[in-house]
Amino acid sequence: MTTAILSALPEEQASLIARLERAQRLTHAGRSFWKGELCARPVLLALSGIGKVAAATTATALIEHFGVARIVFTGVAGGLGEGVGVGDVVVAESFLQHDMDASPLFPRWEVPGYARTRFDCDARLSALLQDAARHCLSGADRLPELEDGVHRVHQGLVASGDRFVSGAQEALRLRESLGAAGHAVLAVEMEGAAVAQVCLDYSVPFAAIRTISDRADDTAHVDFPVFIQTVASRYAEHMVLALMRA
């Protein structure tokens, strides 16, 4: 039973490749995939690319071509919810596409043909990710890169869209418009909802863990690359290894 580990950026994937045993690089659909073992379990590491279309193509290749049994996404996100700060971790309970709008034909944010706005993650896999995140943020396994202070693990709704959100006003508008419709969103990123939709199509379990790299505000474009270069990859490595050991 092969687990696919999807990352958005090479920096996020780097330390997982370094830990991969029996590593083999494969190419398909113009993408590189790394096959091997982590903690003696079969894994396939892949880059989603950036944005919903690239992520959907990668997820489809993982399922159709490589026959993976489950998909786990590790990456970074912008914090939108109150109290969701840089260095915190969000385990996604469900995803929606914040840039989906086929109104007035369909309700705002509903994906036509699916009769739903939210796409749920696999509860069992998400619970394993929660445990892995808690290990990394506290106790003996606490990541040495973490600054002093308490970082939290959140679980809830994540919004995806083909847009890097980098403005306090835009972030507030997004949070408030979704919140007013009953969608309390914790974080924003650019791929998860697309992977969740593909996984629903194929009945493949999917879960996602995102570390908060910025607050999707006026300094997001500065905070994001700093976080990517410093801690993102180490976070992904620790959490994925904790998951594979479970």
Ligand code: ADE
């Ligand atoms: N991923 C990390 N930060 C993000 C942001 N502010 N907007 C969209 N995707 C992100």
